[in-house]
Amino acid sequence: MHFDLVVLGILCAFIAYSLVTRAVDRSLLTLPIIFMCLGFALSEPLRTAAPPEVLDEGKRLLAEVTLVLVLFSDASHVQFSQLRQSWRLPARMLLIGLPLSIGLGTLVTFLVSPEGGVAMALLTAAVLTPTDAALGQSVVTSANVPEKLSETINVESGLNDGLVLPFVLLGAILASAGMANAATDGLALKAVLQIVLGPLAGIFTGWVVARLMDVAQARRLIAASAEGVVFLAAAFAAYVLATVIGGNGFIAAFVAGMIFGNSYRHNIRFVREFMEGAGLILTMSAFLVFGALLLPDGLAHASMKTVLIAVLFLTVVRVGAIWLSLLGSGLKTREKLFLGWFGPRGLASILFTLVIIDEFEFANEAELLACVSMTVALSIIVHGLSSTPLARWIGRVSGR
Template sequence: MDATHWSTDLILLAVLAGVFLYSLLTNAIAKSIVTLPIIFMAMGYIISRPIEASAEPEILNEGKRLLAEITLVLVLFSDASHVRLKTLRKNFSVPLRMLVIGLPLTVGLGMLVAYILNPESGLAMALLTAAVLTPTDAALGQTVVSSPDVPEELRQTINVESGLNDGLVLPFVLFGAIMASAGMEGADTDGLAFAAVLQVVLGPIVGIAFGWGFAKAMDVAQNRNLMAEAAGGVAFLAVAFSAFIGSEIVGGNGFIAAFVAGMAFGNTYKHEIHFIGEFMEGVGQLLTMFAFLVFGALLLPDGLEHMTWKAVVLAVLFLTIVRMLPIWLSLLGTGLALHEKLFLGWFGPRGLASILFTLIMMDEFEFPGEQELLACVSMTVFLSIILHGVSAAPLSKWIGHAARDKSDVTGETDG
């Protein structure tokens, strides 16, 4: 065995040892300010030099693209499958406002801020930057989502918003990348606009067809007792990736198809859908670990190498004003207290979706200012992993105290 293979094996062994150690200490870690993204981002950064020295760049690029595609397809399908449209219309006016009003406002404000700070990159790159940094990641705020201190309404709101905004922002990401790529000198733009529209139109059509069709077929199999319960996880994989591949074949966008297929499947399937959640708790968590590991090992070092003061300022603005102002505006008239609006605005951590979108768009398209985009995304996700991870537990307790105080005051007034 040569030195390269030996060092690669040692790196893999160290990563697997880290995964096992994390699994042993999950309860202890849950009680601390340390989170899964912090641990695996740090682990990735530590092994970044050995990985760079031991692996071919082509293999690394292919590997991270494959990991990004698999993870994003499963996350998009899984998140969308748990959203019930009837319930969303009736009982979730707050997350709906955040998605329908807050999300476009965030993309628009983010685009404006990115263009003002870096006008030479153009409006298309500003749109792409804003779009990849708009979706939020519940994994970074898991302490908040699972905390009994946080009122149920706020926890559900964070869950629903983070589950849907990555899929809803996909068209913005796609158009930004296509337009930025078209702006490159010598780029072939013939039929580009038509191809972009085709991706956004065909993706949902294919997603609906696959999600609805597979759900109906599984219902029939379940009703006739033909399908073993344990087969649900395998069927979930088949539906998600069939929608992705089917859409790519006909010229649609596979990720949009996977997201829409998840929503169609979840709202059509008549039986228990718990197998998707169970699968994502196991394999999905492992993919999340490796996604943050890849971020720490491959994206963060490059991002830090090209870091500028503009990227740092942009990252801070995206985590604060660009996120919190549109959310506050979208929640006007809901009856939520100011501290609740600020809480929802702050807990829009950037993580998995931003990482995956950046990996895939940079691999699929050539556009100007790639290094600036990488630096901005790297710094935003890095700061989000640290700041949201550290603030999750204390702010959960704070919002819980505020909710109890509000309840006590209301009770006294009613009495």
């Protein structure tokens, strides 16, 4: 009964938030702030009410389901035709800024905490590199922000979580292999197969489903209510196919979304509609689980080192890498700083951490959890509270 009451309280919170979403949008509060704090408040009741194995299985399932849908959805909205017209800034940030962020982050983490080794430093940097536009949604949607800046933020956040996956996988494999008595036979081959076969499964699934949906649309065989089912099935089909053939399912879901979004000839609005509706429950749940299960453990293992790493990732690492990637782009200093600052860490970092910790074993797991928890918690607060004021500021200085 106690567990039922906790679940009932969570469902009531979902209803209450949904009823006042417009009011929340006009305030400084954000969905991540609200549900992280709610999760933290419910941490003790939740741990008391449910067995540890139930919570572990539940958070792993939630992480995998949410990550597959987020990767597929984000990638499906990146249109190659639009990128041809305004590809330079996102390309600089993704092709130059992202590797720089991982490289600089690896260096910073190793210098601050050398006992973890280079592999753990790489894994930490990779997990903390992807950004989450949901934490600064008012920036992306604000009429005050120049279109080239909001579009750049949107494209970068949509693609960087998928592009960083191979680095996350590599860091996890190397960190796991570095443990005593670790079985490393065939590890390199397994890693290569995951990175190669994952995209192949994604390309096949995305293209086939897009073609089938085009035929169904042209012949008026599909009802509008069934389009969301196709989206769900396609995302998980890519994931499952990749795991069957030995590829990485998350990379497959990301590639499938990109191929589907650029091969499907009709309106793709149903993907956005699903993620803004039913998918919103997954997002709320993910931040609630972060506040309830990850943040308390992260705080328990936090130290001056982990706090310093978190602050450096949100400032020097992110802003420095983006600044360097945008040199010669013609952007003003304030615009480079604006793009550098709005690289909030959120859903992708949380989900990567949940999956990696469950799938691999490495010696400095507690420190990784603390670094991610501190970085995401600080990002949720500072980026969430600064998004609306800074959107107005950049609009004002840009004459909008």
